[in-house]
Amino acid sequence: MAKRENISMSVIRRLPRYYRFLNELSSSGVTRISSGELAKRMGLTASQIRQDLNCFGGFGQQGYGYDVPKLFGEISTILGVNEGYPAVMIGAGNLGRAVSIYISGSGKPRGFRLLAMFDINPKLIGTCYNGVPVLDAGDIEEFCKENSPKAVFLCIPSEGTKHIIETLYNCGVRYFWNFSHYDIAMNYPDAIVENVHLSDSLMTLCYHITDNENVQ
Amino acid sequence: MAKRENISMSVIRRLPRYYRFLNELSSSGVTRISSGELAKRMGLTASQIRQDLNCFGGFGQQGYGYDVPKLFGEISTILGVNEGYPAVMIGAGNLGRAVSIYISGSGKPRGFRLLAMFDINPKLIGTCYNGVPVLDAGDIEEFCKENSPKAVFLCIPSEGTKHIIETLYNCGVRYFWNFSHYDIAMNYPDAIVENVHLSDSLMTLCYHITDNENVQ
DNA sequence: TAGATTGTTAATCGATTAACAATC
């Protein structure tokens, strides 16, 4: 792990995609690939791939290309996909349960180990999903102080978010995966927030339809 | 609706966010705002806001600013948020049900009208979520030929996706909201695809943790 | 060695920001 200085978000956001493609290549027995061939498969330019990878180190070999399993390992390490960072989920509704499958239930490592889910619904409290217990939302603070989760996944409506984030932040949590519209980053500048705005994504699709309908 | 030519994706992706902020401002009775004030609230520059809006027309007034309800209306129209495009959901599991709430159950218009959900699970077939019936996945083709959905929301694991997309494409569907990793755009160049890669998003968060842990 | 392909520097392209004349 060589250089690494001011890696741009554009590069960082491509890493999981490299990870996926290299995982597949590696699994299907490909041992070696050139930037040109990988570019063709991923729909990128060879230049971009070499630039991206060189942010983290010289993983290739001139005249040969890249060793697929080795490169896959490097990117796994860069991402920290096998670290199993302790995390908790806030909200055990449909979204929370769906998302929990992405972490615990898919069989693939995603970097996190889900310790518990929290909800206010008495019908859910005490149940289990993918081996993860659903606990009472009132016990979040106590739980966090005991278990020090590194990250929190917020799968609740925006309304309830403000207060819960305050609690979590005060317990030392600094990493948030946020499905709500509450703007964490604006209120907690030192928090690192990855937002998933499903409605924004859907409205982008809507724009394209509207745009095309009016053109022709 | 004036100009509009080659609007960049960067601008398009900011539209839903403008929509959200203007909706809130409008709801809370703000009738007028300057690009500077809006910029401050949204964490953008005034320049960018004026540039963005001017892609679609001159919605402001020199010396005054922007009329909030009017601008909100303009952006609603640009996005087509009230069009209610007919759509179907493939997959009625946790993810499909969670996402269906974003469309039908939230009370806010998202541009689409969900006609039906499809699943292969006999326990789900025949049930209803938010007033949307869950139908047998085997009937997708027939349903599409009769109801001509404009868009399809794919909330199923990657494995099953390939065949279903082929069917949908042959029924004339060209707009896809895709939660799977199957690369629709690569295989159907004239399809318009909005991808949501939840695992990529999560792994980006993971990267930040790994990065910070190693720095200090 | 000759061929291939990287790592890296330079050129291009696009997006953001700054500046300012137009004008309400």
Place this chain on the structure above:
DNA sequence: TAGATTGTTAATCGATTAACAATC
């Protein structure tokens, strides 16, 4: 009118692509 703020052009910044020397 004077002040404010837009619409738009020009300058800057960053990201992508192209080129090529280094080297396996």
